[in-house]
Amino acid sequence: MGLSQDEIFEKVQEALIDALGADDDEVNRGATLVGDLGAESIDFLDIVFKLEKSFDININREELAPEDILTNDDYVKDGVVTANGMAELKRRMPWADMGEFEQNPRVQDFGNLLTVGDLCNYVGSKIGGES
């Protein structure tokens, strides 16, 4: 599709404003979807629909919500993602910034990991946008 980063951001921003009823100035690259923008679980399905339509892409459930990793005893111990689990998450989601989460990788905090910037990176990886 060949969209620039700014073009990707604008379309992602539009999708999030529409799906979450957020103001455009709230939807900045650093904003977390859950904590800052108030996304609930059902909103993620809405966001997926809007991104698929806007960018003409297919989004698989596991790509954005790696529940299979976070519920796997091989990757999680006592509610904390293990080193192997972190490696698997990074392999699955190379577009996500895991820096902060990695410092204290509690499964219960994973839901608030994704930022608007991560979502832009994800879409960019799907459509081969400029880096």
Place this chain on the structure above:
Amino acid sequence: MRWFWVDRFTEFVSGSHARGYKNVTLAEEALDEYCPGYPMLPPTLIIEGMAQMGGILVSEHFNFDKHVVLAKIGKAKFHQPARCGDRLNFSVKMDAVQDLGATVTCLSHTGDTLQAEIDLMFAFLEEGRFTNGPLFNPGMLRDMLRMMNFFHVAVDLDGNAIPEYTNI
């Protein structure tokens, strides 16, 4: 009170679209209290009618095997009230389908006048997580669809009658 907010299907093409109507009558108690002195069908019940029609469109697409529930109202614009005596002509179009849900776009017209525009998102309940067993008692959904004339008009994309579902 019967919770039916579609009176009749007039067209149903599997996985594509559906049309039908809802007659608004003064006999309905729902018209009394929304705007006292000005009987009108509450907009929420127009959304419910669209959700019933859209939910059936989505559910049939998955052979009535999934537990389809209204999850989100993406847009709801009402251009004029639905007054007693009006016939609301509903048209619902499948917009997108995923393995976790689906979206539909809906229009309501009275005569040639656009009455409402509504976008809906449906989700599928996971068996054992939010629900156990079917959402309807045996035969209940089939009876409802019969009363709405669904089986008279429902066809697949090739124009053939839809299968006779035994799970509803």
